[in-house]
Amino acid sequence: MEAYESLEAWFSTGSQHLYGEEVLQQVASDSQRIAEGLTGHGKLPFNIVFKPVLTTPDAIYRLCQEANTATNCVGLVTWMHTFSPAKMWIAGLQVLQKPFLQLHTQFNSEIPWATIDMDFMNLNQTAHGGREFGYMGSRMKLARKVVVGHWQDEEVLARLNVWLRAAAAWHDAQGAKFARFGDNMREVAVTEGDKVSAQMQFGYSVNGYGLGDLVAYVNGVPETIVSDLIATYEDSYTVVPTLQADGAQRQSLLDAARIELGIRAFLEEGGFKGFTTTFENLHGLRQLPGIAVQRLMADGFGFGAEGDWKTAALVRAMKVMDAGLEGGTSFMEDYTYHFSREGDKVLGAHMLEICPTIAAGKPSLEIHPLGIGGKEDPVRLVFDATAGPAINASIIDMGNRFRLIVNTVEGVPISEPLPQLPVARALWIPQPNLKVAAAAWILAGGAHHTGFSLGLTAEHMEDFADMAGIEFVLIDQDSKLSEIKKELRWNDVSYLLKGGL
Numbered sequence: 347m348e349a350y351e352s353l354e355a356w357f358s359t360g361s362q363h364l365y366g367e368e369v370l371q372q373v374a375s376d377s378q379r380i381a382e383g384l385t386g387h388g389k390l391p392f393n394i395v396f397k398p399v400l401t402t403p404d405a406i407y408r409l410c411q412e413a414n415t416a417t418n419c420v421g422l423v424t425w426m427h428t429f430s431p432a433k434m435w436i437a438g439l440q441v442l443q444k445p446f447l448q449l450h451t452q453f454n455s456e457i458p459w460a461t462i463d464m465d466f467m468n469l470n471q472t473a474h475g476g477r478e479f480g481y482m483g484s485r486m487k488l489a490r491k492v493v494v495g496h497w498q499d500e501e502v503l504a505r506l507n508v509w510l511r512a513a514a515a516w517h518d519a520q521g522a523k524f525a526r527f528g529d530n531m532r533e534v535a536v537t538e539g540d541k542v543s544a545q546m547q548f549g550y551s552v553n554g555y556g557l558g559d560l561v562a563y564v565n566g567v568p569e570t571i572v573s574d575l576i577a578t579y580e581d582s583y584t585v586v587p588t589l590q591a592d593g594a595q596r597q598s599l600l601d602a603a604r605i606e607l608g609i610r611a612f613l614e615e616g617g618f619k620g621f622t623t624t625f626e627n628l629h630g631l632r633q634l635p636g637i638a639v640q641r642l643m644a645d646g647f648g649f650g651a652e653g654d655w656k657t658a659a660l661v662r663a664m665k666v667m668d669a670g671l672e673g674g675t676s677f678m679e680d681y682t683y684h685f686s687r688e689g690d691k692v693l694g695a696h697m698l699e700i701c702p703t704i705a706a707g708k709p710s711l712e713i714h715p716l717g718i719g720g721k722e723d724p725v726r727l728v729f730d731a732t733a734g735p736a737i738n739a740s741i742i743d744m745g746n747r748f749r750l751i752v753n754t755v756e757g758v759p760i761s762e763p764l765p766q767l768p769v770a771r772a773l774w775i776p777q778p779n780l781k782v783a784a785a786a787w788i789l790a791g792g793a794h795h796t797g798f799s800l801g802l803t804a805e806h807m808e809d810f811a812d813m814a815g816i817e818f819v820l821i822d823q824d825s826k827l828s829e830i831k832k833e834l835r836w837n838d839v840s841y842l843l844k845g846g847l
């Protein structure tokens with residue numbers, strides 16, 4: 347997906363007039379070199395653009411307002427080369443509607459022991475200028491990321507990279523539209539939620555559409571385009587004999603391709619970034635969309651099954667964040683456990699809808715009966731997921747707030763053949779282990795549906811949660827159940843106070 351086309355962050359340097367024009371020129375020159383250096387390194391997903399040095403409350407206010415309305419600006423990377431009295435920042439930060447990061451760096455790396463004098467000290471005083479600026483952010487209770495270290499340090503660049511990706515996903519969510527085909531799976535709780543609150547909190551809207559409207563798109567797809575897509579399927583996947591040109595179930599493949607093209611046309615014409623389906627409402631569709639959903643996800647559309655719009659929006663955000671990274675991201679469901687002396691594992695899958703970006707090899711294009719839904723056998727891609735470090739993320743509606751729960755996991759190879767399992771699947775070991783991770787997840791109220799990513803880390807999700815202003819609960823290598831329980835109790839109080847009336 348072309349997630350980052352034309353996006354940029356603005357490098358915003360704070361200073362003041364106390365030091366004289368010569369020092370300010372040096373500040374501007376150093377600042378420009380850092381912005382160019384960060385971008386020129388080639389490791390960031392898009393450019394960090396130098397902006398003129400800020401020395402007055404008015405200039406700061408104007409820059410923040412410009413950032414708010416600039417459609418390609420995802421947020422500010424702020425840096426205090428010198429001291430920049432932070433009351434100057436109040437008006438600007440009060441109106442800033444985009445995320446900001448404080449880069450606590452300095453132009454020089456090491457202290458020039460032999461030549462350092464007071465002029466040098468006055469020019470390179472991030473060490474205390476950044477603290478003054480930091481106080482203002484804390485006093486105003488503003489969520490932001492603070493990255494400390496020299497600007498050429500690989501770790502600093504990596505953390506900036508993570509934040510830029512999260513900011514791009516946040517940018518993408520503003521004004522995003524998600525379509526629901528059918529409502530929630532009947533009686534299911536965790537996939538429900540307040541769509542009005544979600545729009546206020548995350549900036550995206552979720553609306554329902556009649557299956558009949560979608561079916562009209564599916565039925566209106568020209569035959570020639572269906573044939574073209576079938577050729578793409580045959581090039582991309584290993585097709586089982588019954589679905590091949592002379593196979594007994596060839597018509598099901600044609601139907602599946604038509605469903606993919608119909609949903610794609612509906613989403614593209616409507617400008618949607620994701621969607622939900624539910625097997626309880628497929629009126630007019632011949633089969634539950636399987637390969638259609640899988641391939642649309644691979645192209646960057648967010649997806650949630652059984653009407654799960656929160657997960658659809660989450661998967662979309664994760665797709666934006668992981669654009670260009672190795673590994674892939676998919677809608678996922680914790681399906682069944684492997685309790686064993688060698689280590690407890692989770693087998694993740696779904697009825698059909700796992701994204702082939704996480705596939706370890708060439709997916710197999712298959713058709714099998716589906717016991718629920720009462721429709722014709724659905725066509726789907728079957729594969730094992732790639733092994734490696736991964737995360738599972740779930741977003742839930744706690745009634746007065748949204749909570750994002752993330753578990754770091756280790757994806758492991760599936761060593762046993764699974765000849766009877768007709769769906770794509772992933773196998774992982776949760777951190778710190780299944781016993782603690784699943785107990786913590788359940789106590790936190792985490793859903794069975796997740797966004798599963800081999801490309802992202804917990805830091806991407808934490809940055810995104812901070813930008814959204816929502817609760818973030820991390821279950822990782824260091825987690826202890828008693829600590830998580832306390833954190834959840836304290837968070838309840840914190841968000842109660844934050845929510846007010």
Ligand code: MN
Nearest residue numbers: 651652679795
């Ligand atoms: Mn499900």
